[in-house]
Structures are given as C-alpha cells and as structure tokens.
Amino acid sequence: ALAVPALGMRLDSPGFHDLPASLPVVKNLLATQRAFPGGPAPAEVVVTGHDLTGPAVRHAVAAVAGRAATSAALREPVTSTLLGHGQVLVVSVGLAGGGTDTISNQALTTLRDQVLPATLGRVGGISYAVTGLTAGNHDFSAQLDGRAPLVFLFVLGLAFLLLMMTFRSITIPAMSIALNLLSIGAAYGVLTLVFQHGYLHGPLGFSPYGGIVPWMPLFMFVILFGLSMDYHVFILSRIRELRSRGAPTKEAIIGGIGASAGVVTSAAVIMVSVFSLFATLSVIEFKMFGVGMASAILIDATVVRGVLMPAAMALLGDRNWYLPRWLAWLPGGQGRHSIKAPDLYGPRSART
Template identity: 40%
Template sequence: MPTSRLARLGAFAFRRRRLVLGAWVGALVVSIALAATLGGTFSADYNTPGSDSKAAAEALETRFPATSPDTIDVVWRTADGTPTAFLQQATKLKGIGPAGEPQISPDGAVGVVRLPLTMLPDEVPRTTGDRLLELGAAADVELGGGVIQQAQQGPISSEAIGLTVAFLVLLVALGTVVAAGLPLLLALFGLGIATGLIMLLAAVLPTPDWSSTVAAMLGIGVGIDYALLILTRYRAAGGGEAAIREAVGTAGRSVLIAGLTVVISLLGLFAMGLTYLYGVALAAIIAVLVVMVGAITLLPALLGFAGPRIERLRLPGRRASHGGGAFAGRWSRAVQKRPWTAAIAGTLVLLALASPVTGLRLGFPDAGNDREETTTRQAFDLVTQHFGAGANGPFVIVAPAAAAEPVASTLRGEAGVASVAPPQVNPAGDTALILANPTTAPESTATEDLLERLRDGRLGEDVVIGGRTAQAVDQAQATSARLPLFIGGVVGLSLLLLLVAFRSVTVALKAAVLNLFSVGAAYGVVALLAQGGWAGQLVGIDTATPVPPFIPVIMFATLFGLSMDYEVFLLSRVREAWLSGRSTSRAVTEGLTRTAGVISAAAAIMVVVFGALALSPEVFLKLIGIGLATAVLVDATVVRLVLVPAVMQLLGERNWWMPRWLDRIVPHTELEAPALSRA
C-alpha cells in the first residue's frame, strides 16, 4: 500500500523533531509578540443589522454623540438624600457621560439617575466598573447596567480547572505521566498561539471578550482529543517511526476530517448575519485549526523526543495496554444481538432529555436574573417595586425634533405605556430622544406585543425604537428567521465532507440524524437549567432565565462538529475493518472494541473541560458549557455505544451504499480511507 502524504508528514516531523519543535516555539513567540504590539481590544455590537434598534443606536451615535442607549442606573432611597458627590465623581470616569435629570418614584421613596455611556459597554474600561462599585458602596447607592454586571463578577479561570482535571483523566486513560503530559503540552501550545492570533483578530474585527473563553475551551478539548487519538494508535503500533507513519496516516486522517467538520460547522455562524458572531466563529476556528495542525506535526515531534520514555512514570497498578477492551467487544455484540431493542431504548432516552426544549424561551437575561446579593439585582428590584416593572427596560425612541411632542403624546395614550419622559432635543435641534417605560417587564410577551404595535407606523415613518429591550426582541426574531438557513447549511456541508471521507450516502445521513439527536438532548438540558428550580440551582441559576438567542446557534455549530468527531473516530476503524474483508457486523464490533476506550477518555476530557464553564459567573457561559458537556456525554455513550452499532447492524451491507453515478462525481482525496481489499 503506498504511503499517504499524511504518513510522510508524520514521519518527517518525527525525524526532524528539533526543526519542527523550533518552528512551533517560534510561532508561539511571534504570536505573543504580535499580540502585544498589534493586538486589539475586545468589543462587540449586539444590535441586529437592519433592525429598528440598530437604526436607533446609529441615530444616537451620530445625533447624540454624548448619549448611548446603554446606561449606568444609580438608584437610591430618597430618605438618604440625593447622592450628589457620587454623581460628580462618577461622571469623571472614562466612558461615563453627564448625568440625566433625577427621577423620583410616584411614592416618593426611591430616586434614579441614568448615566449614559459614551462608548459601547464592552469598550468601557474594567477599572471604570470597579471604581463605580467602590463609590457606590461608600455612598450607599445601588447600581445597575451591563458595565456593573461585568465588574461585579469575579474572575474564575475555567481553563486552568479544565486543564487540571483533563490531566487526571489522561493519566488514568494512558497510564503514564509522560504519555498524559504530551496531549496537555499540545493543548498549551495551541492555547498560547491561538490566544495571540485572537488578539490580532480583535484588532481588525469586533470580537466579544467571551469569545476567547469559548475558543480556549474548544481548542483545549479538541486538541487533547486529537492528540489522544493519534497517541493511542502510536502506542498500539509499538512506537518508533513506523508506528508514527501508521498513526498519522490513519488516526491523523480522522483528525483532519473531524477538525474540518468542526470548522465547517463554525463557519455556519456567518449565515446568521450577526456581526459579533463573526468574531466568535473566527476565534473558535483559529483555536481548532492550530491544534489540528499541531496534532499531525507537533505531536509526532514530541513523540520523537519522548521515544521509549513515553512508558515511564507509570501509574501504580496500571499495566501497559494499548489494545481494544474486552468489555467493549462484549457490549457491542450484546447490542448487535438485539438491535431493535437497543435502538428504541436509545431513542427514548434522547427524546426524554430533549423534551424540556418545548419550554425554551429566547431572550436576554436582565438584572432580575442576577444573584439576590448583587447591587444590580438590588437596583433592579427597587426600580421594579417603586417605578413599575417596565422601568428597567425603557424604549429608546428617536424621532425628528418637529414631531417630538406628537410622538410623546401618542405614546402617553397607548395602553401598556406606564410613563413617557419629556423629549430631549440634540444640540443641532433636528432630532429628539424620548424614553418610554412599558407597564410590563422587559422579558414579558406583553412588552414584545407593545413594541410591535408601536412599530406599525402610528408614531411616524421617521421614528425608530431601540434600547436593550427592543434589541433583545429584534435579535430573537432575526435568529428565528435565519435558523433554518443556518442549520441547513451546516448539515449540508458536513454531509458532503462525510460523503467524501467515507464514500457512503447511508453513513453520512445516519451521522447527520444521530448528531441532530445529540444537539436536541443538549437543548433540552439547557432549557431545563434555564427554568431555574432544582436543576438550575445546582449551577447557580436561581430564577427562570431567558436563553440568549445566540446560545442555541453557537451550541449547534459547536456540537454538530464535535459529534462528528466521535462518529469519525468510530467509523474510520469500522470502515478500515470492512475494507480489509470483515463483514459489516464484525467490522462494527471490531471498530467499537478498538475505539471505545479512546472515545470514552476523549469524551471524559471534553466533558470536564466544557463542564468547567459551569463555574463561570456569566449565566450564558454556564449554559453553553453545561449544554456542550451534556451533548458530548450523550453522544459518546447513548449514540456511539448504543445507537450507532444498533443502526449499523440493522442496515447491514446497506451501510456502504453509494450510487455509481455519485461515486464518479465525488472527488477522491486524502480524506478517504485507503482501499485495502474491497473495490
């Protein structure tokens, strides 16, 4: 059998290990240096392009340059007196504009002043938020707003926690300290280089600050997984240059397919048309590509340095074992003996996990979902109790100055509008700003209905409505509208890649369907956690919380790609056995026997890496992390160990169905498994 280009690449990296390691060290140093000199700052515009809320934000930026729809809300009890000293000091901080007129609640018990931001919330320095918290505590006032929410959250290094637990899992799975350290070293190299490149990305494209956390978790998870797959194959082949040729030529091929599938899925985020998701997608893609390339170049070099020493520092009680597991073989045969029972049981489990998804509510959490002891929650509750539920999410109306009074008058006569502030005219005298408080809470469907009524033209053609509440509604609607295109694009492109890789229509379709089941189960778990209750309280979500619209999108893109990882790991071995002459039934048993251990270890690592996000103070990061961890766990157990062998047993030789006309069209590439005996 001719040696593949991947095998030759692995052998080159193994032989020229000093050159390859030097190149990677150089890349790490250069990326850090470039990030330090040319790196940008994280920022994001969460407005939906083409929406009313986006138009309002742009109008405020151009016509009211000192005003922003985002504010710092200063709330105090009137019995304590107006916090004049606090306001004087606060307005001197970077990113904070002049204070508006104080508003006193109808019962006279509480006052509030809104401090407009002079830049996007993500661009306000962290020091500004920290200083406001200090001043607020001294002045006995409560503070609200996104900048305050960000400042009051203590930093937790979920990456460090994930790496630590991942090392322990690797140590148990691989048995020696040296072997366990190599995948971790690859992940650290990838994390360092990707972090530098993401900082450069932030200099040319708006990129949210949390995108680096998502990219780091994804890069660490898949990097360790890919290294584990190649390393296991290398040790099973006995070590040395011949073993690295086999490992990179076979397992390396699986790594390329899996990595490219994740990249394709993440590229689907561009179909959503939300600019801040572009930065998230590219940051995650950078992380995946770096570790993917590292797995087939840096890892062989490290294995060359390690040599026989890879078996040193063995865990007490562990013997060298690189073959398949006897238990996995028995399990596979048991499932294949009763395929219908296994398929039905597995499907019922996935449907049960997915069932809470019917209660999934899209929207942006507000301060009412913060912990009770936080100043943002205290400010939110005070405003709600004394000004009404809608005061925490006012509509920001931008209108021509000449129409300001008629627009304000119309708003005051609308059912569902609690109060309307006097119009504020810009210095040029051509545009007016009006704040209107609904009677219902920002998350209420009644508030959304009111917004739709006000946008039906009754306020005038040149009037636009923005603000955080309108922004959330616009993004939820845009997400719902583009979701079918996004899902269709990701699934379609992934099907094409699998078709090229395995040259089977059945395999590609089965993989897509089962991956959709895994995603559905993850959505169900996220919906259950977001409802609060006993499940949500386990991870610090105490109240019913809407799920930001971008979470299902990011989860789908990530999960669909990651689910393909384990599908590729398993099916590559199955097809390899089938091509060598085994029957489909025996090939499935052999494939599961040889991959169950590595898939279980890889899944355990991914679960702990993603699960570490549950410790994040950000609710949306908790939901993303737990959702991803759940999906990986379900995929590696219910799907790969139950449904895949059961369905493949039922399909028999039909698993490899490929019409001749399609076989002629689909290109032959390095992604295909090498033909061993079958045509």
Template identity: 40%
Template sequence: MSRLLYRLGKAAAMRPWRSVAVWVVLVGAMAGLAGVAGGALHDDYTQSGSGSQKARDLLEERFPALSGADARVVVHARTGRVDPGALAAAGARLRTLPHVSAVDPALLSPDGRTALLTVRYSVQVTELAPKETVDRLKSATRNLDAAGYQIEFGGQVPENVTAPGGVAEGVGIVAALVVLFLAFGSVVAAGLPLAVALAGLGAGVSGVTLLAAFTDVSTTAPTLAVMVGLGVGIDYALFILTRHREGLAEGLDVPEAAGRAIATAGQSVIFAGFTVLLALCGLVLSRNPVYMTMGFATGLVVAFTVASAVTLLPAVLGLAGRRVLRRRDRAPGATVHADSPRVRRWAEHVGRRPWAWLLAGLVLMTTLAAPALGMRTWPSDASSEPESNTVRRAYDLVADGFGPGANGPLIVAVDLRKTGADTLPALRDRIARTDGVVSVTPPQLSPGRDAAVLVATPRYGPQDERAPAVVDRIRAHDLPPGAEITGLTAAYVDLSRSLSDRLWPMIGAVVATSFVMLMLVFRSLVAPLKAAAMNLLSIGAAYGVLTAVFQWGWGAGLLGLPHGVPVSSLILLPMFAVLFGVSMDYEVFLLSRVREEWLRHGDARGSVSSGLAATGRVISSAALIMVAVFLGFAADPGLVIKQMGVGLAVAVALDATVVRLVLVPAAMALLGRANWWLPKPLARVLPEIGPHGSPDAADAGHEREPAPAR
C-alpha cells in the first residue's frame, strides 16, 4: 500500500488541478443529488419485543386516533380562572388544522387556573414539519393569547422543533483556524487542513442525505456526523501536512515531499480511519435503528474525510508549494525543527521514573472516572430544557396544575380478544391502588370494541428516579394477558434498559475487533492490549466527568441547564463508539512513529522518546482542535448533543495529555522490548502490514524488524 500511496500522492502534487477538479465535481454532484433525491430525517425508536412497543402496535391497529403524534396546548390564567367558552372555541379551531384527528376535551386544574388541550394527529411526528405545525397551533389559539392568557406548547410535536444550526460548526472552524495558525505560523498551512476537511465533510453530509432516501436516518445523526467528521477530518489533514513539512525541511521538492507524506502519514490516516469505522460498526449491536443509522452516517462522513486527506490534500500541497512553511523557513539553508525538544525531554523524564508517573496518571484517571459508578442514565424530557423554551414552561405549568406525573401519563392498552371487557373495572381499580398512581381514567373502547385504553397518572414526572418503579409494579401485579403499558415514561424505561443491556456486548465487540486489527498492524500482542486499556480508561474518565457536570449539576448553569439532569441514555452507545475510535486514532499515529523509530534503530526506550517528540506537538495541536470543535457543540440547545460534545471534549483532552504524555510513555518504558512481543508461530502466520509505511518509496514494504525480547 505504501508504494501505491506514494505514487498517488506524488502524481496529485505534480498535476494538482486534476484532483481538485475531481473533488469539485464530486462535492457539487453529491450536493445536487442530495437536494433533488435526498430523503427526510426520521427517528425510529422501535423496540421490538418490549412491552411499550407491543402496546403502541395495538394502539396503531385498534386506536388509529391515539397512535399518531400529539401536541399539548397549555393555557394559564394569570389571574382568575380560565374561561371554558374560550377553550371550546380554541378547541374547535384546533380540530380544523391539517392532520389533526381529534382534540381531547379540555382538562381544568383543581384551581381552574390552568387548562390542558391535547391535540392528536393522524400521522407520526416524523411525518410533520414541527416548526410549521407549531406555528399553526399558535395561530389557532390566538384568541386565547389576545384574551391575556399565557399560552405554552408541549408534547411530541413542539419538543421536536430544533433550533437553527451552524453556530457550533462555526465556533469549531474558527477555533481550528486559530490553533492551526499558531501551530504552523502560516496562513496557507492553517487553511489547507480545514479546506480539505470541509470538502470531505461536504461530500459526506450529502451522502447522509442521500442515505435518508433509502432508509431511516435519525434526526441527530447528521449533527453527530458533522461533529466527528469535522474533528477527524482536520486532524487527518494535519498529520499529513506535518509530515509533508518535515520532507520540505529535509530538502525534498514539493511533489516528492507530498508523495512521501502520503506514503507514511497517509497510510497511518487510512488505518486510523479504519479504526473509527470499526468502532462505529459496533452500533449495529444496539439493534436500534436510530443508533445503527448514527453509525452508518458518521462512518460515511469519516470515509469521505479520509479520502479527501489522501487524494485532495497532496493536490493542494502541490499548489501551495513551499508556502506551507513559515516565511523565515523558506530561505535557502534554513533549518526547520520537526521534532519538539521539550516533548523529547518530557518523555525522557517520564522514562526515567516510569512507576511514579504511571501511578500518578492512574490515580488521576480513576478519580475522574469514579463518579461514573453512580451514573444514572435516562432519556431527557422537557424538564431538562431551559426556562426560555416553551416546552419547559408548558411542563412546569402542567406539573403545578395537575401534578408532575401528568407530564408522563401511563397508557394501558388492553387487547379484549385476549381479556374480556368485564375485567376492565377490576383492572382499573387494581392500577388505581398501585403505589405511586394518582388516578386512572375510565376505560375507553376502540371503534371495533375489541380493545380498550386506560390512562393512569403517576405521582412522579418522567425523569423522577421513582417513576420506573411505578411502571414495574403495574407490570408485575396488575396487568392481565393481552395488556401492556406505553406512554413516555414506560417507553423511557424500556429504551434505557435495552441500551444499558447492549452496552457491554458492544464494548466487548469493539475492543476485540480493534485489538485484532492493531495486532495485525503492529505485529504485537502487548501494544494492542495496552492501547485498549488506555482507551477504556479515558472513556471511563469522560463518563465520570459527564456524571459530575450534568447529573451532579456542577456545570449545569454554565451550560444553560436549569438544574442537574441524568446522563442521557441515548448517548452511551454512540459516545463509546466515537471515543474509542478517536482514541485509537491517536494511538495509531503515535505508535506508528514509535514503531518506525524502533524498526530503524532497535532502541526500545529511545524509540518512545523519538516517536513522542516527532508526534507530540502535532497530536497536541490535533487534540486542541478536536476539543474546540466538540466544545462548540456543547453550546447546542439539544441536551443529547450538548452532553455528547462535553463528553467527547473531555475524553480527547485527557487522551492527548494524561494518556499520551504520561501513561503511554511510562508503560512503554517499563515494558521495553516487550512492547513488540509476538509469539513466533503467530508471527509466521500474520501478514506484514505497516501503518507507518516507508519514508523511502524505493524500500516500501521491506523493513526489517529487530528481534523482540524473549
């Protein structure tokens, strides 16, 4: 592969406009196709076999009016009571809106100051345009607003209205430009990685839109794909550009330096991207359509960013010439120091006292990870939104007027073909006597009178720690055959437990496949084990910080949250997959250079110092860029993306500092030549794969490995 990449990189640098033209056509064509044939985003949280899913299926079959989306219009009188006549007039107008199948009779709170109008739609929320639908709700309730009532909106439709995007991406791009300029001291060098990453990102995002035309793609998948693609895309281009600048500093001409950079760092980029793709493939084990499409969408964007780094970047390097160097470094005879003497001295210092630094790093990381032992994972609801959001104000008004459980009623669907209608009064009484249930409505029969629905109002809100126990008690003691519970709280219970159950199998599969790949790449058993352990440590620390910031509320105010909230169970699987892949990126880049030095000199400890000195500055710059990109997404109004941004930023920061600068050099110094130990029978079977390639294209693929310690 190294020879092929060398020829590809050199040819692109020598004839740059061909590659640039191909990418311009590719990005333009994909954007055009996405605009014409792209599909709409769709969240599919189907949980086959769960109780809530069985109940939803029964509702869809027997109660069409109850199976679609819903919206809540909350009316509050600032003084006095709500006028029933005004409510009736508003209800009549709401019934005339598109896709509205029914409007439930208005519910008045005991004090008469708050009223609730539930609007039911004949289609699912993903088939509606939430912003346009909410605008129609506002128009239909204008008489109430004119009468001086406070009008707020909740339910599925308003909660699916997303704020305009672009701010997080803009923050990340500006931060990346600043870091790149400080690292390279050249405007051209700073702009190239960003331009190449944006080209890959543009093609990848268009591909995600096209993918949505053939399968369901979740509404959060493009945001996650942009977050990861922007970070890794800049990083991949940065690593290749750094190697190219080293070649120019050694006196190589531009095409030769570009070819060697692609043959070495470019090959590392391909393997690093493959590790990310492997980790994302682990989301398939979730068996949840939303997370599977998150993996597919993000993987598609990562693949395009890798392609742009190894094909488009050498072309723009050819166009830029020696302008990627600082102005003072372009002069004849100028000396450019690629290595960082400060990082080398640090690595040697750690290598002289490996036990002390290893223990210090482990203590720090385990301390940060400790809060994760008490992590409570739960999907977010409207109570987690800032008070400026109408869905949060609607939630609070309902909780104050009807009790917190009214925000998450439990819908009991009964199949009367399996249970007689004469059992319904007793069923209602049993549920009403269940600890934690406030009230139960009389049974409502389906049009075919072959199914019934009872609505139980729990004492606790959907996010309350006691709410799952209420669902469990009803399921364990009160339900006859053919009856199941659904509703927001019940669906949250099933989803949270399903995702938690599948987290560990996914972790095992991702770690195992990554271990096998790194064993093939580095021809070692020890290096992959160490890499997996270090990556799990940084991920555990990120989970711990997430718990402290969000669940304990230490950073809630800074992030625009009203109070501490559980860690969203929706982020556990995708966050692990992304973090493990990104951590492996840095491991591949660092170990590739360390192994290159090891193959060249056979000095186990010296190769660590040299490899870290050669990559320390660029890994730090890359990590700083990625942290800035991820923190930009921490400002996203959506709680899932906010938590994902904070978690990814923390993990990358710890990985690039504590792990790469302390734990890795300390552990490798202690292991010495054993870092590259591989049993001889296994060595004879494994293929020769070198992620670092060969700096000399003429010798690509013919490196001789020193004999490992026995």
C-alpha cells in the first residue's frame, strides 16, 4: 500500500525550494520576485566556429529572435554576446515556464529540435550546443533515466548470483530480491507522499514543490539494497545453519529469526536514529534522504524481515533450497546431514 504512491512519483529539481521558506534569504527572494516578476534563466546557445560576426550568423540569430517573437514556447528578448576574442558567441533565449517544470522542458525541446536546426543549423562552419539551468536539469535527468535501468540490472543480477552461490538455491535469491524491491518501493511511496504531496511538511519544516530530487531514487536504491541485504544474509545464514544440522524448515526459520532478532533490531534502531537526523536539516535534499532511508529501514527490519520473509519461507518449505541439477557444480554441495566434524588427529596413516 505504501509503494502505490511511488507510481506517480515526479522527478524535479527544487531550485531555491531546497531551503525552507522561513529563512530570511528565501523570504527576501520571494518578495523580490513578487515586486519584480520575471522569467526563468534563459537558455544559453553556445556557438563556436569561423566568422561568428559574419552576415550568415547574424541573420541566423535574427531568425531565432523572430521565432521567439511568434512562438509560445520561447520568450524575448534574444541577446547575443561575443566572447573569447571572437571565438565564442553566446545567444540567450528565454524559455516559457518556470525554468525546471514541464513547460520549460518542452520549450527546450522546441528550441533544440525545431528552432536551432532551422536557423543556426543551416550556417556552415559553425557548431552549437544549448546549456543553462533548464538544459542542465533536463540533461541530468535524461542521463539518470538512461543509466538507471543498467544500475538496477547490475545490482539485482549480481545479488542473485551471489545469493545463489552462497545458499545453493534459486528460490532464496528470487524471494530476497522481491522483498528488497518491496521495501524500497515502500520507501519511494513515503517520499512521494511526504515531499511531493506535502504531507507532514509542517512538522518537518519544508515547503513542498511537487517533485522529488532526480538523483534521490537511484541513490537510495543502491544504499538501501546494500544495507538491507547485509542483515538479510545474516538472518538467512542462521536459518541455513540450523537446516544443515537436520532441523525441519519451519523450526530452522523460527530458530534463525529468534537467534538474530536482537542483532537485527539493534542495527535497525541505530540506522533509523542516524538517518532521522538528516530530516532535521534545512536543505530539502537532506530531508528527503533522511525520511526515505529511515522509513525504509524501519519497514524493512520490521514488516519485511520480521513478518514477510519468515512467512514466505514457511510457505515455500523445502522449496527454499531448490537448485536445478545443472547447477549442482556450485560450491558447498554437501548434503544437509553430511557435514562432519573435523578429525583433530589427522589421517589414520599419520596416527599410525
């Protein structure tokens, strides 16, 4: 249920909203914007090449200004500045929207894909690139979107292989990954409810801006997966030890959970306490990190590891230890009753 709001998560940079509205500098900034309203920072088109002061480039810049005068996506004025002893030309083009919202991103796409190819793109001997606040945030988010699936696949795939080799099972890795994704999804849902929809913004002392910092979900996923997998392997090791000694699966689960509960609870209390401190800081990115991590560890150590994991393992029974025959070559293949005590006196020939 907590993971459901994460389906509507919206990634957006906070701008000056990363500071609480109660700070004097933010109050002065808001008052200045009300008294002197203006648009967002313009897009900066950086042009390099030969003869930047020639008629072809001047006509292209004038064409960009003409497009801005008639387009709903672009704003006037369009200005140009020659830098670097005539080696670089910077053309500033205003964009619609607030600078980091959907309207500004669409305006940036219009500038890059339609306006510039039809103007500066037709001038030979030059090259151009678009930068600025909107372009930087948009490109950073696009880079994250393109790389995030690779990171997810790498982390999940490596975790599956390591767990399969450690516990000689394909059921345990699949269950472990599913439970970890469930707890991480719940943490994403808490982030969405608190920071995107604005719940508890009063007690936490921040002004919601309707989005989540773009790098936060991937950053949290990597850290949470490592932390939760740490004590998850610790619990599974206790269960496997009892299972290897001949205990039935349910008794091994009960004994393993009971033997590790104190350590896991203590670790969870420490981590939740430490991460909660981040929620008391002023910058909204730190608040997101603290609330997301603390809630994820709390949910993972109680509901997931204390209830869902033992329940799932109890329902699976002996299928927890299922391993296809073609993977029998994996190390640690002794039967559960075949673990023998070491011979303290060495081989029989040596004793003789």
